Amino acid sequence: MDPTELTSAEVYPLGWSEPGALEWGRHWYDGLTQFFEVAAEADDAVLVWLD
Helix, strand or coil: CCHHHHHHCCCCCCCCCCCCHHCHHHHHHHHHHHHHHHHHCCCCCHHHHHC
């Protein structure tokens, strides 16, 4: 992710150019990242529904 693009798009929370700004929510996505990695290694498809 490009912090400049996040700031210009006014993505909440603001302050993406500050050091460590992209790390604040990483712990919420670690499990999801592992899930996608395992699915990719098993050559499985993943269906994502964003509502």
